[in-house]
Amino acid sequence: MQLVLLGAPGAGKGTQGELLEKEFSLPRIASGDLIRQAVKQGTRLGEQARAYVAQGELVPDELVTELVKERLAAPDTEAGFILDGFPRTLTQAQSLAEYLAAQNRGAVTALFLALDEEVLLHRLTGRRFCPRCGTSFHLTGRPPKREGICDACGGQLEQRPDDTETVIRNRLRVYRQETEPVLDFYADKGLLQRVDGSGDPEAIFSRIQAVLGEKRL
Ligand code: AMP
Numbered sequence: 001m002q003l004v005l006l007g008a009p010g011a012g013k014g015t016q017g018e019l020l021e022k023e024f025s026l027p028r029i030a031s032g033d034l035i036r037q038a039v040k041q042g043t044r045l046g047e048q049a050r051a052y053v054a055q056g057e058l059v060p061d062e063l064v065t066e067l068v069k070e071r072l073a074a075p076d077t078e079a080g081f082i083l084d085g086f087p088r089t090l091t092q093a094q095s096l097a098e099y100l101a102a103q104n105r106g107a108v109t110a111l112f113l114a115l116d117e118e119v120l121l122h123r124l125t126g127r128r129f130c131p132r133c134g135t136s137f138h139l140t141g142r143p144p145k146r147e148g149i150c151d152a153c154g155g156q157l158e159q160r161p162d163d164t165e166t167v168i169r170n171r172l173r174v175y176r177q178e179t180e181p182v183l184d185f186y187a188d189k190g191l192l193q194r195v196d197g198s199g200d201p202e203a204i205f206s207r208i209q210a211v212l213g214e215k216r217l
Contacts, residue, residue, distance in 0.1 A: 001026065001080040001212075002106065004087070004096075006183060007113035009171045010120035010127075011197045012204060014136065016113065017084040019205045027076050031086035034067045035059055056162050056170035058178055061091045069099055083108070089178045093185045110186035111208060113197035117172060124168045128157040141200075 001024060005013040014030065021028040035053060038046030045067060049059045058064075068086050071077075087093040100106065126139035128148075132155030137144050144150060148157050162171065186192040193211045197204055 002100070002108040003080070003082045004108045004110045004186075005082065005084045005113065006110055006179070006186075006192075007197060008115065008117070008120050008175045008179075009168065010124040011113040011115045012123075012201065013084045013113060015201050016111075016204060016208060017082050019201065020082050020208070023209075024080070024082075026080045026082055027074075028082045028084055029068065029071050029077075029086070030084040031064055031068055031088070032084075034071060035064065038067065053162060054167075056167040056174065058088060058174055061089055061095070064088075065092055065095045068096075072099070087182055088175075090181050090185055093182045107189070107191055108186075109212075110183075110192045111211070112183055112186075112192055112194045113204070114194055115197040119198065120172065121165075121168060124163050125165060127163050128159055130155040131158050132156075 005017055007013050017028040035049050039050050045063055049063055052059045087096050128137045130150035133153040135150055135152045150157055195207050195211055
């Protein structure tokens, strides 16, 4: 099963990607994580990507496509994968389709998590994470038991620097401009499945399972 998760920032791609990863034992490949890791490690690619991420702009197609292809070449993706946050532009969608076709790996299923912009803003501004173990929280939706402290490992919770309101508004603008055309790219090929992204993670996951079950992937 080759899945692509589409949706605006805050639509729940990360959360649903993690649930899918567990359910199907497939690797989740999040382009944002790959980029943040490269930035942290100070690689050539990371240095080039740093300023774009900080401003909520898209990292140039060649850079992010290189990172994702490198990851897709690893043997653990042979049975399938869950791509989260990639593709985000038409060029990236075309590159991915060409890459998979060249390896006879078949087409992807694109799952679009649809959600209103007001809800997206609320989700993103309240988002917190633990830099030590990676667990995610939300100030109102999934609050930690002790304020500012990770339930799982006791680490100090942080806000992603690009989750501030100004940067979020820019990320949503970029999404409308660059990523929405990707929905049509997959819809035209009959590969797009729309899922209502509202409600709690379990409810959304049930909807996804229903869609995937119908398709019998
Ligand atoms: P995310 O964790 O998916 O919200 O991504 C965080 C940031 O990484 C984005 O705001 C972009 O700057 C960059 N990024 C992640 N994925 C991509 C992509 N497919 N294309 C370009 N930039 C990306």
